[in-house]
Amino acid sequence: MSEIFHIDQLPNRTIAHNGQEYLFFSGTAYLGIPQHPTFHRLMTESMYRYGTVFGSSRNGNVRIGVYEEAEAKLAARTGAEAALTLSSGMMAGQVIINWLRSQTASFLYAPHAHPALWHAPTVTIPQLSFADWIDQLPDLVNALPPGPVAILTNSLDAVCSDYYNFEWVNNLPDNRPITLVVDDSHGLGVLNNGRGIWPQIPRNPSRAGGPICLLGTGSLAKGMGLPGGMVFGDADTIKTIRQTAFFGACSPMVPACLDAYLQADNLYAEGYERLQRNIQLAEELLLPTGLFQHAEGYPVFFTEHDELYADLLQHSILIYSFAYPTAAHRANTRIVISAFHELEDIKRVTDQILAICKAVS
Missing domain, CATH: 3.40.640.10 (Type I PLP-dependent aspartate aminotransferase-like (Major domain))
Structure with a gap:
């Protein structure tokens, strides 16, 4: 079972846990609206x-x-x-x-x-x-x-x-x-x-x-x-x-x-554009690794390689990995892209995945 992260703030592109900052690639706030200060x-x-x-x-x-x-x-x-x-x-x-x-x-x-x-x-x-x-x-x-x-x-x-x-x-x-x-x-x-x-x-x-x-x-x-x-x-x-x-x-x-x-038309339009930009970069960088199943234009990158969760966590990157909809179901592992991510965030998770692949090859 994955470690439970008890936090006291809304997840954004990063979260803080036990004094450590993690890059966050989970959740379902695809357009980044809950995190938007406006x-x-x-x-x-x-x-x-x-x-x-x-x-x-x-x-x-x-x-x-x-x-x-x-x-x-x-x-x-x-x-x-x-x-x-x-x-x-x-x-x-x-x-x-x-x-x-x-x-x-x-x-x-x-x-x-x-x-x-x-x-x-x-x-x-x-x-x-x-x-x-x-x-x-x-x-x-x-x-x-x-x-x-x-x-x-x-x-x-x-x-x-x-x-x-x-x-x-x-x-x-x-x-x-x-x-x-x-x-x-x-x-x-x-x-x-x-x-x-x-x-x-x-x-x-x-x-x-x-x-x-x-x-x-x-x-x-x-x-x-x-x-x-x-x-x-x-x-x-x-x-x-x-x-x-x-x-x-x-x-x-x-x-x-x-x-x-x-009152938020501009925020939804902005979030959608940012999300599409981030998905496009993630598709360009993540898909060539051969580790992910992905519907084109969708912000979820699913993998059968469940060990990726623990490997990335060691490098302060938190991705989705838990059983759903009940604890009896098999845990699934995926990277979720959101509008609040910066391009450098996507490059960082990709670089770390490539480094992990190289280390085990």
Whole structure:
């Protein structure tokens, strides 16, 4: 098991632990928003206006307009018709699951589907590759009892840095209603110029069973740097989800965070540009080592060489290496690039990896 680093500050490009400074290549703050001093200022100013929490139902008789304004902007960012925010990505997934349970006969899960999308404490997650699951999916759907089906998947494999092709949506059986739920936690703010996966998912309006109902969900605490989650899709479905008891009973996202988001266009654009610059350099330097699996343009570099964690740690470089989503899972090792990194940081980790490779060759 990797050493636990107990720290008393937000991780940035470096962290301090037991009096020693480490270069930090982990976490999910891809755009560097939580670390940005200007965003800190925006948050402070917004908290003077909105306080630290809004302890009421979003469906109450007193409503703060910043929610609808921010949700309209988030929906437009993804390309969806409408969006709703919640207090976390887990709550965002579960508000959809709660709604689906009232009308869906069967649930089908893709490999590695995030627990935020689980409809029970334990569910059957296929232990096969995403490509093999796609090949089997039409038969899996047809083998289910008659009735609506929900298909639940992540937008990509963020652990092993692998993109998913969503053309398979066009080949789904058309003999029943289908709802496709895609958790885009690791794509929001990062893929497709920050729009996430939504533009890549085909629509299929000519099915005999009716159009596929497409819903997106995800944490905003990663690329977007906000403590909350959101769901997005067509306006009618989002309106229906808003009217559920589950959503009405949820504590809402902190309004000050959404107010800060509305004022941070330049910071998101700047973070995206810096991230792309850093990814490009990392691809040029890390990929020739032959140690990494990597989806082009994505900030995660996965390796099967778990020993790299301990080797780099000896040289004050901390990379990702722990079991996820539970301690029973195999630890995975990856280098995560963020907008807060300097070019010299990426050169340093590469130089150290090359030196390690040379020493063991």
